[in-house]
Amino acid sequence: MAYVVRKPGSNINEAAIMDFVAKQVAPYKKxxxxxxxxxxxxxxxxxxxxxxxxxxxxSSRSSKL
Incomplete structure (x- = not known):
């Protein structure tokens, strides 16, 4: 799991972050x-x-259940 703090005015989404990291690391580290x-x-x-x-x-995981 990754915790991200957005810069003010940034509109980056989860998919963009996951895609960027997937290109940089081994498959088991995605x-x-x-x-x-x-x-x-x-x-x-x-x-x-x-x-x-x-x-x-x-707490966020239990609230989704």
Missing amino acids: IRHVSFINSIPKSPAGKILRRELVSHAL
Whole structure:
């Protein structure tokens, strides 16, 4: 899964991102899902808070069921 923060005024979609990545990586590394978010959650030290991204993915997955 990829989390993407769009630049202001950008209209890029999931298919464009998945197609771009598919051309760059091996077949087993292709992206299956894309989620657009407002900002990447980071700690005060600047590290990405992956547990928050995981909880976001699980909550969005359960809401679709």
